[in-house]
Amino acid sequence: MRYPHARKGIAKLFVSEILQLIGVICVTVSSALIAVFALRQDSQNDSTFGLVALGLLAFSLISAVLMIISMIFNLIGVIHSSKDEPSFKVIIYIIIVGLVSTIGVSVANAVIAEESTALNNFAQVVSDMVHSITTILIIQGITNMATTLGNEAVCKKGQTLFHLIIWIALINIAMKAVILCIPAKAAVEAEVILMVVTAVLSVIQYIIYLSFLSKASRMLKQS
Numbered sequence: 001m002r003y004p005h006a007r008k009g010i011a012k013l014f015v016s017e018i019l020q021l022i023g024v025i026c027v028t029v030s031s032a033l034i035a036v037f038a039l040r041q042d043s044q045n046d047s048t049f050g051l052v053a054l055g056l057l058a059f060s061l062i063s064a065v066l067m068i069i070s071m072i073f074n075l076i077g078v079i080h081s082s083k084d085e086p087s088f089k090v091i092i093y094i095i096i097v098g099l100v101s102t103i104g105v106s107v108a109n110a111v112i113a114e115e116s117t118a119l120n121n122f123a124q125v126v127s128d129m130v131h132s133i134t135t136i137l138i139i140q141g142i143t144n145m146a147t148t149l150g151n152e153a154v155c156k157k158g159q160t161l162f163h164l165i166i167w168i169a170l171i172n173i174a175m176k177a178v179i180l181c182i183p184a185k186a187a188v189e190a191e192v193i194l195m196v197v198t199a200v201l202s203v204i205q206y207i208i209y210l211s212f213l214s215k216a217s218r219m220l221k222q223s
Helices: 004-039 049-082 088-111 117-149 152-180 184-222
Strands: none
Touching (some): 004 049, 049 117, 088 117, 117 152
16 A cells, blocks of 8 residues: 555545534534524514524534544544655644634633634634645645546546635635625625525535545555
8 A cells, every 4th residue: 555644644534524514514504593683683582582592502512512523633634644745744733823823812812801803803814724725735735646646536636626715715705805895784684695605615615625535535545
């Protein structure tokens, strides 16, 4: 077997992405519930408000747990893969930067004894950047191995996914820029639309990425 460590690593990355996809779906459902109740002025008087709030909390907790487990699997997968493909070593440092920034924001919020919107937004931006860069570098690392093994199908899949990630990032930036120009009264509705579009694009990306990891895993097993 040509890449024994990478084979185990890619399998861990596959599990990580499945958990993350489920987590994203949970976050989307929670965000949708929040948006619906924000748009309803009488939501506080709704008899089902308590039940929905409980469901909202459950979705949030499930999402948080899944994301933590996903990060652990992702890190383990990258460490395993780095033993066979040097380009994965850079990803380890990027993941560490993301974790440090997240912990730093949590500590800062605890010190000032309140949630800072600016700090939370900063942490979210860093998290999104880390995830995108990590995904791109993983694709590049797998593509390098596919090139060495002469597997054109995986190489083409990697190139397609790379371009998709770039386009999704540009679309998200464009939509957020448009929202800034929308009157305050229509901002909530615009954010709901943005959330739905972003969620759909993210799910599409996750599905294609999972397909790519699956092909890469089969390729490494056959090497």
